[in-house]
Amino acid sequence: MSMRRVNVIILVLLAIAFLIIIQRNLLNLSDFLHKENPDAGMILPFESELSPTLKKEPVRKGDEIPVLITAAEERLGATVAAMNSIYFNSKANVVFTIVTLNDTVEHLKVWLSKTKLKNIKYKILTFNPEILKEKIPKDPKTAEAAKPLDFVRFYLPTFLPDAEKGIYVDDDIIVQGDIRELYDTNVKPGHVAAFSDDCDLASAKAIVRGAGNQNNYLGFLDFKKASIKKLGMRANTCSFNPGVIVANLTEWKNQNISQQLDHWMELNTKEDLYSKTMAESITTPPLLIVFYRRHSTIDPLWHVRHLGNTGAGNRYSLQFVKAAKLLHWNGHYKPWGRTSAFTEVWDKWFIPDPTGKFHPVRRHAGDK
Missing domain, CATH: 1.10.287 (Helix Hairpins)
Known part of the structure; x- marks a missing residue:
């Protein structure tokens, strides 16, 4: 060399x-x-x-945006997917309050701490079902519908005691927009909350009818009962969906909303006020009564519903689903179940359970 x-x-x-x-x-x-x-x-x-x-995630600045969501053990994957979509589609200072039952706390903590959600701001609170004693029917036919965590939304100021305004979302949702937009929904003076009216879109009316004629008050309340009659409500008034709520919590407390809801729950156990044609919700009727013509409205794109109803969700175009800010699989068919519309959208935000306890049914079946 x-x-x-x-x-x-x-x-x-x-x-x-x-x-x-x-x-x-x-x-x-x-x-x-x-x-x-x-x-x-x-x-x-x-x-x-x-x-x-x-490389670190950018520091989230600005006022805190309180988001409350429930976490049922059998649906824990839904809660995690919803939180994942909310957090990573927004640069806002989101703080989650997760309400669950005692037997789910440890499972939830592991799921959050062992995944990419470990850096989010959250607190876990437990719900005591005893608060519902004497307030929900004992009829075994309604036992499936009477799930304790469904009533958490009745007591929002209890779980968000320091917040003046907050957001409640069901667990079967996916957010595709910046949650700050939803938080900035205008709740009019004197109103306590904003909901999505079931007649807010021309297409929604047809979809809801196809899902069981649940787009007006008659679908939820028995207008033959004296207690309902004397309220003077019109049976054909458009109902609203309480799966997404933007609430003025200060006004909620001032108007004793939780106590009013308790009153109508207790009265129903004595007088059976709910419609016999009602689908499955026993949480919606008290809200419809208390907020009759006294609520603000949410932008329709911030609550695109019925993706879990038979055939209804499939009526949406892919372009419309992509444009939606919030998707809601209300109905029997959930995106983690065997069949549902637009499961690929939900899959994008699902985070596998590090304990191996929760599996989307269709995915787990396909892995065997």
């Missing part, structure tokens, strides 16, 4: 060694700066190239 070639090899090796030394020095400088100011969240320009895992 010629002396010239040896010199070239030596120069190349020296150059490589020099670059390695520079890289290590830069990384040591980065570690030093982080130790000196660990809360600053500083990311040096070269960090994302040399060590992608060190």
